[in-house]
């Protein structure tokens with residue numbers, strides 16, 4: 001089981017940030033910023049670290065609200081994806097690790113190519129935001 005923490009950053013217009021993966025078998029897919037939780041790390045601590053590494057933004061732990069999760073097979077592995085919602089951060093997100101970033105309305109996520117674990121989360125996220 002691979003534990004992954006991710007964040008839906010939501011801007012003042014209610015749009016969500018997604019990034020396009022640049023490497024590996026999932027290259028070209030759009031996903032929420034985040035990454036694997038390291039041994040001994042909490043999901044929120046992993047996200048604070050990943051959001052800094054991937055986007056160059058600083059987020060306070062208290063601003064990452066646990067939201068929805070999914071557990072899906074990707075190849076031979078199960079991914080447990082823990083999606084958080086974040087409405088407050090410091091700095092301007094930059095695509096440091098991704099091919100591109102885009103801000104989209106939650107309903108538009110249905111039209112994006114996303115990894116399998118993200119698909120069941122789209123409707124849940126729409127209902128939450």
Ligand SMILES: Nc1nc2c([nH]c(=O)n2[C@@H]2O[C@H](COP(=O)(O)OP(=O)(O)OP(=O)(O)O)[C@@H](O)[C@H]2O)c(=O)[nH]1
Pocket residue numbers: 004005006026030031032033034035036037050074079081115116117118
């Ligand atoms: N960040 C992120 N990863 C996702 C999402 N959905 C999903 O299936 N994943 C998968 O979860 C895994 C996250 O691993 P990663 O490679 O981004 O993690 P990482 O930054 O720790 O990378 P590293 O192992 O190169 O250090 C990948 O297999 C990725 O395809 C998502 O919405 N956001």
